[in-house]
Amino acid sequence: MIPLSLELFNLIPPAIDVRQARKRYGQLQALDGVDLCIEQGEFFGLLGPNGAGKTTLINLLAGLALPDDGQLSVLGHDVVKQYRASRRLLGVVPQELAFDPFFTVRETLRLQSGFFGFRRNDTWIDEVMHHLDLTDKADTNMRRLSGGMKRRVLVAQALVHKPPVIVLDEPTAGVDVELRQSLWRFIQQLNRDGHTILLTTHYLEEAEALCTRIAMLKHGRIVALDSTQNLLSSLAGCRVRLKLAGYLPATLLPQVVEQTDDDYLLTLPSYQALELMLAELRVAGVVVQEMTLQQPDLEEVFLRLVGRTVQ
C-alpha cells in the first residue's frame, strides 16, 4: 500500500511515463505525440492493429530505438539520458523469436544475467526456469527447442535481472493454449508480487481478462485510454439474438444488424429496451422460440475505435 502522503506529493514515480513521444521512419509517422502514464503495479494493455505503433513505443522505452521528440521514463529514469538505470528497471520480452544458436538455455540465461552485472545468478535462474517449466530443458541447445519453449526462454531472459517493470510484446503469438495459460498464470503472479506489466497482444479476450487499464493506438496516436471496465461499458446496451415463429414487426427492423431466415440479431440501446421489444412482439402476436443476450466485448470496442478488422 502506498502511503497517502507520498501519493499526494507525487513522490512515487510512475512505472512508465511517456510524454509527447514522436518517431518517424521515412514517410511513416510511427508515433505522433503519444502521452501515456502507467502507475506502479498496474497490468496495462496496449492494443492496436499492425503498424499502429505499439512495437515502436516499446522499442523507444527499451532503448532499441531513439525518439525524434518527447520524453520517456521508467520509474522516473529518462530512457535516453539515464539509460543504464532505466534498462535495469525494465524487462522486455521481444516479439521476434530471437536466440543465440550456440548456447543452451542455462548458458543463455547466465549470459543475459552477465549483461546486467549479475555474476552468480543461478538460484534465481533455477527459480525462473521452474516457474516457466524450463527445468527439464536447462541443458538443451536453443536450436532444439520448440517455438513455444523458445518463447518461454525469452520471458526468462527478460526476468533474469528481476526488473520491477515488465514489457511483453505479443508474448503468446504462436503459443499453444496450455502454454499460454501457464504463461499468464506466471505473469499474473508477478503482477500480484508488485511487478508492473505492460502487454501488447492481438488476443483481445486475453487483454480483457488480464488488464486493468487499456490504451488503444491507431496511426501512432492513442485513440482510447481507460480502465477495461469503462471501455466495455462505453458500449452501452446489448445485442439480442432471436429465433421467431413469424415475422419481426416493422418497428423493430431498424435495430436488426443480421438476419438469416427467422433468426434475427438486434442491437438494443439499453437493457430497458429489451422489455419494449418483447412487448412489441407480444402485440404483433409473434412467438419467441429462442432468445440469447450478448454482452459487448473488447473486440467490439476495438473495432469501433480502430475501425478495421482485428487479426
Next chain:
Amino acid sequence: MWKVGFQTVLAPVLTALLYLLIFSHVLAQHVEVYPGVHYTAFLIPGLMMMAMLQNAFANSSSSLIQSKITGNIVFVLLAPIAYWEFFAAYVLASMLRGLVVGIGVYLAALWFAQPPLLFPVWIILFAVLGSAMLGSLGVVAGMWAEKFDQLAGFQNFIIMPLTFLSGVFYSIHSLPPFWQALSRFNPFFYMIDGFRYGFFGVSDISPWVSLMVAGGCLLGLTLLSLRLLKSGYKLRY
C-alpha cells in the same frame, strides 16, 4: 570462441601452415629477403600477422552480422551497456582471437623454422595494435553490413588484398618503385613490417614510423566506431 574452436582457431592456423609449407618449399632455395635470414623463417612473422589481422576482423564483424541477422543483438542492446563498453567488448574479444591464432601459428611453425625473437616488446606491441585495429574495423563493417554477402565483399575486396599486398611473402624493396610507393599507403604493410622487426631486428622502414601509422589508424578507426555506436548506426533504429 571456444565453442567453435575448429573454425575460429584451428582452421586459420592450418591455413597459415599451408601457406608456409607451399611458399617456403617453392621459394626457399631462390629467395633470401634479409641477409642471413632463411625464407621460411622470414615468412613466419608475416603469416602470423596476416592470420591475426584476418581473424580479429572476422571475429567482431561476423559476431555482429550474425547477431543482427538472427536478431539476438537485441539482448545486448536491451542491457545497460554504454556504447564504449559495447565497443571494448567486441574489440577485446577480437584481439583475444587474433592473438590466440597468432600464437597458434607461431607454435605450429616452429616445426619448420625457428625465427629469433630479438625484440619481444615490438612483437607484442604490433600484435596488440594490429588485432585491435582490425577488431575496430570489423565493428564498423559489422554495423554497416546488412547481409553476409556485403561482409564477404568487404573481406574479399578490402581485407584480403590489403593483407596479401602488405609484404607478407616479400620485402617491398623487391618491388618496382611504383608498387613500393603504393605499398606505403597500405596500413597493413606497417603492421607486418614493424612486427617482423621485433623478430629479426631488420625492417623495410623504421619501426617507429610503423608504430605511428598503426597507432594513428587504430585511433581513427576507434573514433569512427565510437561515433557510429553512439549514434546507434544501423543498430538502434
